[in-house]
Amino acid sequence: MRTKSAVVVACLVVGGLLTGCSAGTGGSEERTAQELLDEANATMSDLKSVTIEATTIKPKGDTFTTRLTTDLDSRCTSKVTWGEKGAALEQIRIDTTDYVRPNRAYLEEWSGKEMDRAQNTWFRAPVSDAKPDSGLSECTRDFTSFGTAKKGEPTELDGTSAIALAVTDKSVKTGAYTFYVATEGEPYLLKVVYKGTDFHTTTTYSDFDKPLKVKAPAAVDVLDASSLGR
Template sequence: MAANRKLLAVAAACAAAVIGVTGCGGDGGDKDPFDGMSADKIADKASKASKDAGSFTMKGQMKQKGEASNIEFAVAESGDCKGTMGSQKSGTAEFLSVGKVSYVKADDKFWEGQGGSAAAELVKGRWVKSAAKEDSVCNPDDMFKSDKLKNLKREDDSEVDGKKAAVLTQKKGKETTTFYVAMEGKPYFLKVVNKGSDDPGSITFGGYGKPVDVKAPPAKDVVDPQKLASGS
C-alpha cells in the first residue's frame, strides 16, 4: 500500500539523511583517540564501527513542511527493524520491516489522512502488509554509508548523554550537519543534527550490538492490502 511505503520511505530518509546527515563546544580533556586524524577519517571510522555493530537504536525528531515528526527505530543485525513515527497533526504509526515485507499499524488520525474514515475503520487495530518486494529500509549497510561524509571539519569536543564525543561539521550552503562520534570505546555515531535544510532534524543513536527482536505480526492481525485498496 502507498501509505505503508511512504511511511517506511520517510523513516528510511530520516536514517539515511541523518547519516549521509549543532552542537555545543567543550574542552579537550584526556587523551584524544583521534589525534592526528582528519575529520573525514574520523567519520569513516565511525561509519565502519556503527555498521559493523549490526544492531542499534535511534530516536529523534525531524521536520517536514514545518511539521515535527517523532521517530524511534530499533534495527536488528539481520536488517529487520521496528519502530514508531508520528506527529500531533498526522497521527502515529508503528512499523515493522521483516525480510522484504513491511507492516504498518496506526491510529485513526493517521489512516484518515491516508484514505478517509472508511479506511480507518477497516484497519483499526490491525497491521497493513506491504506488497512491495524491496530490500529492508533498515539495512545497516545502507544507513551507515560513508561516501557522503566528505569535507568535514572538526570542532571542539562535546558530550552526548554524558559520553565524550568528537564533533564534526559538514556545511553545504545554509545547511549544516553535525556529527558526534564516541571518543571512548568504539567510535560509534552518538548523534547527528541537521539544521538549515528543508527537513531539519536531530537523531540520537545507541544500543549498538545489543539484540533486537523483530517478528512479523500474527496473520489474524494483518489486513489484506488488496481488500484495503478496494475499500472492502
C-alpha cells in the same frame, strides 16, 4: 544526480552521513576529522543492530519523528509520527514481508474522513509492493558522507565523551551538519544535527548491538493487504 532534498532526507532522516572504510589510529586529538569519520563509519557498518531516532522541525513548526530499530539487513521495526494530531505509521519488516499499522489519526488525515472506531489492524504486504513515497522504512543503512569535515570541540553526550565534527557540502546551500563521534569506548556515531533554513533535524544512534526482537504481529490482528477493495 543528487538533489538537495534527497541528500538531506536520505542522509539525515534515514541516518547515514559517514565516510570511507579505513580505521584510524591514535587518539582523537591526533587524527583529522575525516579519519575520525572513517573510523566511525567502519564501526557503524559492522553493527548487528542499532536504534536510530530522528526529529525534524520545519520553519512553520510542523514536526515529524521517526524511530527505527534494525539489524541493518532485512529485519527492523519503525514508527513515524507526524504533527500535533499524532498521526502515526508503524511497520515491522521481516525479510520479504511488511506488516504496517496506520493509527486512527493517520487514516483520518489521509482519507479526510472521521472514523467511528479504533484502528489496531496490521496490514501484511510483500516488501516488493512498497513505493518510494509510501513512508515505509528500509532496514539497511549506507553509512557514507559528503562534503568537507572540520573538527570541533570535545563534548559529552549522555555521559559519553565525544568530538563534534562540522560538515559542509556545496550541494546543500541551505544549512550545515554537525556529527558527534564517541571518543571513549567504541567510536560510534552518537548524533547528527542538521540546521538549515529549510528545516532542522536531530538524529541519534543508540542500543548498539543490543539483542534484536523482531516478530510478526499475532495472526488475529493481521489482514492481508491484497484483500482490501475486494
